[in-house]
Amino acid sequence: DAKTTQPTSMDCAEGRAANLPCNHSTISGNEYVYWYRQIHSQGPQYIIHGLKNNETNEMASLIITEDRKSSTLILPHATLRDTAVYYCINRGADGLTFGKGTHLIIQP
Amino acid sequence: ETGVTQSPTHLIKTRGQQVTLRCSSQSGHNTVSWYQQALGQGPQFIFQYYREEENGRGNFPPRFSGLQFPNYSSELNVNALELDDSALYLCASSLRGPGPNEQFFGPGTRLTVL
Numbered sequence: 001d002a003k004t005t006q007p008t009s010m011d012c013a014e015g016r017a018a019n020l021p022c023n024h025s026t027i028s029g030n031e032y033v034y035w036y037r038q039i040h041s042q043g044p045q046y047i048i049h050g051l052k053n054n055e056t057n058e059m060a061s062l063i064i065t066e067d068r069k070s071s072t073l074i075l076p077h078a079t080l081r082d083t084a085v086y087y088c089i090n091r092g093a094d095g096l097t098f099g100k101g102t103h104l105i106i107q108p
Numbered sequence: 109e110t111g112v113t114q115s116p117t118h119l120i121k122t123r124g125q126q127v128t129l130r131c132s133s134q135s136g137h138n139t140v141s142w143y144q145q146a147l148g149q150g151p152q153f154i155f156q157y158y159r160e161e162e163n164g165r166g167n168f169p170p171r172f173s174g175l176q177f178p179n180y181s182s183e184l185n186v187n188a189l190e191l192d193d194s195a196l197y198l199c200a201s202s203l204r205g206p207g208p209n210e211q212f213f214g215p216g217t218r219l220t221v222l
Contacts, residue, residue: 032208043112043198043213044151051208087150095141095153095166096200096211 003027004088009103018075020102022088025069032091033064035073037084038101044087047073078106110135112201112214120220121189129184129217131199139163140182141211142174143198151198157182158204186219194221 005023012018024033032051036044048055048062050071055062061074075082087101113132121127133140139158143151153166157176171187180201186193196218200211 034208034210041196041216043200043215046210046212049208049210085150091208095143095156095164096151097153098143098150100148100150 003090003097004099006086006088006099006102008100009105011105011107012075012078014080014106014108015077018078018082018104018106020073020075020086020088020104021070022072023070024088024090027068027090033062033068033071034089034091034096035060035062036087036089036096036098037082038087039081039084044098047086049091078104080106080108082106112199112212114197114199114214114217116217117215118218118220120222122222123189123191125189125221126185126187127189127219129186129197129199129219131182131184131201131214133180133182133199133201134212137201137203137212138180139202139204139209140176140180141200141202142182142184143200144168144193145196145198145216146192147195154184189221191221194219 034049035047038044050062064071083106085101141156142154145151155165160176175183196216198216200213202209202211
């Protein structure tokens with residue numbers, strides 16, 4: 001079973017920042033937080049990952065709380081092409097354990 | 109740099125048959141993982157291969173088996189197909205080493221079991 005909790009769906013206006021929350025209260029000390037997204041019928045796409053510190057790359061920023069029990073993925077200027085299901089994952093030793101994710105809909 | 113490729117794109121089989129799905133990993137990657145994604149659900153981890161051996165398995169029965177070849181490509185075999193095996197099958201490759209390593213997914217194979 002997935003060890004993360006995410007809202008089922010969210011809306012965001014085009015051009016605005018999209019903030020996607022994730023709870024992972026049972027995360028262990030050596031588990032990373034990974035974010036992937038899946039655009040309809042395509043394979044999941046890696047976005048970003050982090051352990052303790054906040055991270056930023058060309059796609060997004062990841063904010064992890066100090067107690068590591070939750071995190072927020074930020075898409076700074078959402079576009080229509082960012083409409084997708086976003087998965088927050090605590091990475092174990094082997095495979096990724098996906099939950100149902102958040103369906104983010106970017107509104108024009 | 110070549111990404112992860114999978115074949116075939118779509119496949120239709122009947123109950124009881126056997127199927128083989130193929131995956132070519134991204135250039136430089138030595139680890140392949142397979143996932144099953146039912147409609148409306150997140151991908152579920154089937155197993156992972158590293159150095160041609162199974163290296164981790166999810167909650168799938170033994171009729172799901174795999175192979176990894178010296179060139180790091182991989183096959184997923186499913187025997188005695190059931191209707192519930194209808195799903196999108198995803199392959200992901202990664203480079204195993206110290207520290208975290210992101211997995212890169214292929215486009216998937218859509219399997220329909222009638």
